[in-house]
Amino acid sequence: MTAVITQLSQVSKGFNDGDRLHQVLNCVDLSLHRGDTIALTGPSGTGKSTLLNIIAGFEKIDSGQLQLMNQQAAQWQDSQWSQFRRAQLGIVFQQFNLLTPLNVIDNIRFVLQLNNQKWSDWGDELITQLGISDIITRPVETLSGGQQQRVAIARALIHKPALLLADEPTGNLDEAAGQQVMELMCQLTMAANTTVLMVTHSETCAGYMKRRWHLEKGHIHE
16 A cells, blocks of 8 residues: 555635635545645636645645644644655746746755755756756746746755645646646656646646546535
8 A cells, every 4th residue: 555645634625705705625535645646627716726735734724634744734833834845845836936046956956955965866867857957057037938847847856755736837838848848747756756736727737647636616526
């Protein structure tokens, strides 16, 4: 039996919208196992990004249980969340969120420095596979969208995280570049044995994942 990376049990989350409560998650149960790759689809505004933010510790649940790496995480303090994000989590945003004062290689190394890790052959493999070897000294703000997304993936995977959360990772790319990025991301997460939960509206991107969850009206269906 493969290890459980993330488990939600009867998790609910809502937001006040004026006088109304907008219930985005309603008693959700789900498990992410080591090596899973899952596409999370559903209409806009149904809570897909909220679910990622809960797992990453950026949003609190209203009720239920959240288990991460065999620990009950719902009551974690900020320092515990920081340690989890630093050591076990990789995140790829649609907006890239790179550190603009730094060049490409320093953006990637930044995560290693947070974890007191040294550069390894894995770093060389990442930049080679992602095709960014020739731009590692360039400031990230001078790169194209496709190049920035590749750097973001390298940064997210440099420490071989247990879990990668990706929110519309190809949303700012054209179709050809998006497919290329998806292929590379799948190859590299498999090599790192990283679990992937990806929010997407793209049927093409969803097809790269082994499983698919659909979130609608507060519930997840597979």
